[in-house]
Amino acid sequence: MIDRLFAKPLTDSTSVSLDLSATNLDLLPSIYGNASAFNAYIEAKIGDKIGYGGYLEHRVIYETYANFETSSADFRNIHLGMDFWTTAGTPVFAPLDGVVHSFMVNDGAGNYGPTIILHHPKANIYSLYGHLSMGDLSQLEVGMPISAGQKLCHLGNQTENGGWPPHLHFQLIRDMQGFQGDYPGVCAKRDVDFYAHNCPDPASFGIV
Template sequence: MSSETFTQLLDRLGNQSLYVLDSRIPKSAYVKLDLSVTNEALKTIDVSSSEKLENYIDKHILSNNAQVAFGGYIETRNIYQRSNYFNNNPKTERNIHLGIDLWIAAETPIYSPLDAEVHSFQNNTNFGDYGPTLILKHAIETIEFYTLYGHLSVASIKNIKVGQQFKQGEEIAKLGNASVNGDYPPHLHFQIIKDIQNYKGDYPGVASKKDLDFYKENCPDPNLLLRLE
């Protein structure tokens, strides 16, 4: 058994040029986006409207001369309050985001950051959920882990098969629009998962405060791989 920890492995892998969007998009073309409860600007935006939120994000990208907006790991957000899927119990409200979001146009191709095989996939159709979702399994030396890709197009999971192999840098999917992706502006939810537990085609991407310690351990910061900041 390797003495290298999971986090150390991710950090080492991140020294490579890993990407889930087109590798020709320079890191200088990514701009940080704050969707947290502390962002005063969002208080004037109806974040329950995917169209109005998309306009806000598009303006943010344009005003920063960027191509992609990113962010959200361990970010407490209000945008989930519109959906009972996250808030059916006020004592366990799930509003802390566990992945990184990459906000870019629908139909944008998504690529595997590492060699992988398909673990599972599913269309998660709850309001505010992922919509079409793909989970890949990675085996690096003695360590196995998973990456989740949410808010994809329906076509992305139409002809895929469990066990299918992808090489690093190979296209795996395309982004969906608000009509299929849980009613959000187009974006990729990218999440690292150490222990997939018994989930297939789905895994919590938003946590409650009471469960956060577990999920921070099981779902480390995707920037360990992507190095966007």
């Protein structure tokens, strides 16, 4: 497939589908419950390739973070975007013409860290880029035009991206619902019908 986000083809030799779902029996609590072990797991799975996947994936890993808990027995654990796992500092390119809608640093363990949201008027869609490098926000202004293929940002390291192994969380959003610089990237199972419509599969837009 041609991935507009990384401006190059993602082939069998350069990428690998990554399963982080609850059905992956290799992803044990001792791995997803430990940041160092999880980082080592990701590195072992992808090697020098780009790992990708995760749209509407049920991930138990979120149940280790308090900010994903909705009640004593319920969590937001359905992933609403697509993740791309590779090395910190990897550049990311805008897939469509648009303008900067908003940006901010979403602090906290398990959160997005530096985040950018673009609006694409012609496609009538928004795109969110999470877990970025802190320096990517310094030159942005709301309303700034962004061209398709323009270098937009870089993958952040674990000290700035919410504590995750370096990766891009990419998500499409139809209605921002008033959010600025942030939008839920994970939902509870009871809300999946709404979010699956409001956050469509990036593959349906030909972006990946």
